[in-house]
Amino acid sequence: MTPAFGMVAGEASGDLLAGLLLGGMQLRWPQLRAFGIGGPHMARLGFDAWWPHDKLAVRGYVEVLRHYREIVGIRRRLRERLLSTPPQAFIGIDAPDFNLDLELALRSRGVKTVHFVCPSIWAWRPERIEKIRRACDHVLCIFPFEPALLHGRGVAATYVGHPLAGVIPMEPDxxxxxxxxxxxxxxxxxxxxxxxxxxxxxxxxxxxxxxxxxxxxxxxxxxxxxxxxxxxxxxxxxxxxxxxxxxxxxxxxxxxxxxxxxxxxxxxxxxxxxxxxxxxxxxxxxxxxxxxxxxxxxxxxxxxxxxxxxxxxxxxxxxxxxxxxxxxxxxxxxxxxxxxxxxxxxxxxxxxxxxxxxxxxxxxxxxxxxxxxxxxxx
CATH class of the missing domain: 3.40.50.2000 (Glycogen Phosphorylase B;)
Known part of the structure; x- marks a missing residue:
């Protein structure tokens, strides 16, 4: 069976990280299908973007409120579409305010969920770790100190390094x-x-x-x-x-x-x-x-x-x-x-x-x- 993955990258930086991840996934599963919300880096690898990533590129409480109805509507329609034909796994790339609620809904219906980039619970909003525990089957961490924080609260996690550290040369020309x-x-x-x-x-x-x-x-x-x-x-x-x-x-x-x-x-x-x-x-x-x-x-x-x-x-x-x-x-x-x-x-x-x-x-x-x-x- 050709593996299928739902993915959401919510802004330019997430699209870049998702593109690097998707390239590695294609080496493992050359025939994979990937779909959801993404940007040009993902599109170049054949990603089927049902919505463009910049729909979610909003930061700040007041700023999000201005776009709240549209963003919630997108998440609802995306959830329904993913549940109608469930993928092997859903991978949320960063964008925790959007992705964690989506992952929670999908996981409750039996879809495996992976979150790439641990939310910054070590910087602010530490209470979010409980939602991560309920929403995610696994968290891919880009900083070395993060897995221990998650393991201590019952969240499976792996330190994978930062994809950009492997792309950017040690000595830029x-x-x-x-x-x-x-x-x-x-x-x-x-x-x-x-x-x-x-x-x-x-x-x-x-x-x-x-x-x-x-x-x-x-x-x-x-x-x-x-x-x-x-x-x-x-x-x-x-x-x-x-x-x-x-x-x-x-x-x-x-x-x-x-x-x-x-x-x-x-x-x-x-x-x-x-x-x-x-x-x-x-x-x-x-x-x-x-x-x-x-x-x-x-x-x-x-x-x-x-x-x-x-x-x-x-x-x-x-x-x-x-x-x-x-x-x-x-x-x-x-x-x-x-x-x-x-x-x-x-x-x-x-x-x-x-x-x-x-x-x-x-x-x-x-x-x-x-x-x-x-x-x-x-």
Whole structure:
């Protein structure tokens, strides 16, 4: 029988992770069918997307409420469709607010469920572990400390490493990336990544580009590289124009990895992209803004002082974080300048990131598919 898998990836980072996982699954099951909610990385591997992944790309309590009826409607129709012809297993990739409720409903009706990327119970909302226990047959963990937390509460889990750690080279080829982009070896290059969600770009593109304009006045030769998802490119171009940025600005169609390989450092929205930047060994300034009510709720539920993944994994503020009202253009520009004026500090954080890369590098495809196979035959 040809194995069939339901899958949901809820945003650009989830689509990337799901594409890497799906590639490994196809090595194990060449004839598999996969369907559900996904994006372009999954589509290139033959994934049948019943809905596009960006329907779920919403972060923050108030922001989710605005789209609540549509999202709940999608989940209901997806659940009914999966239960009408049950797959061998359902694999939810991140997006826990959407996927855990779906997994709970599917598992109660006999569908095996796997969740890829442990929800951040170690950072906030620890009470969620009880829902994970009820919803998931198995959790695939991307950080080494997570399985012990889950095992202690009766949740089967496997550390599979982070897929990106196996894709991003230990020593990125900066010269080749710059040649591809038409940049010179000696250029000073800042990658500007204001997020992959519309709400993030709306909140961060303005201060990011205003900061970039200040930086170019301080350092006239500074080049700016901005990866933009096609759906968000217009907003990004408009924000750059409002900041008066024209010279030294290169807006790319996606290609965030090329931008990170080419740059000296990055001004970046908090999220999975910060881990990608760390794997590229790039110093960074992390920033985030969201609706004020959402921010107050999330801040009260936080269990630790960091929000950026490189800092969380290092258990230290190895890179600066500027959040909400602190993320002003002047503060952002000042934090970037502090990096540029301290090459020894940049080298030290690059060495820390190399150690982190080794810790996260595993044969993720094999470990994940071994676990999935165990689940579907249990």
């Amino acid at each position: 900066r010269a080749a990336a710059r040649a591809t982009l038409g940049l010179q070896p000696g250029d000073e290059v800042l990658a500007v990544l204001p997020g992959s969600r519309q709400s993030e770009v709306q909140a961060l593109a303005g201060p990011f580009f205003a900061a970039a304009a200040l930086l170019q006045r301080e350092r006239p030769g500074l080049r700016l590289v901005v990866p933009a998802l096609p759906a968000l490119r217009g907003r990004i171009e408009a924000a750059a124009a409002r900041a008066g940025l024209r010279d030294g600005l290169l807006i790319l169609e996606g290609q965030s990895h090329l931008a990170l390989a080419a740059c000296d450092l990055t001004l970046i929205a908090s999220g999975t992209a910060t881990l990608e930047a760390a794997l590229f060994k790039r110093p960074m300034v992390i920033a985030y803004r969201m609706n004020a009510i959402s921010w107050q709720i999330m801040r009260r539920q936080a269990l630790q002082p960091w929000i950026g993944l490189p800092n969380i994994l290092s258990e230290d503020f190895v890179v600066p974080e500027l959040l909400q009202n602190d993320a002003t253009p002047e503060a952002l520009a000042g934090a970037v300048l502090e990096w540029l004026r301290a090459p020894a500090r940049m080298a030290a954080v690059q060495a820390k990131f190399a150690v982190l890369h080794h810790q996260l590098r595993r044969d993720t495809a094999r470990l994940a598919t071994d676990a999935i196979e165990t689940v579907i035959h249990s």
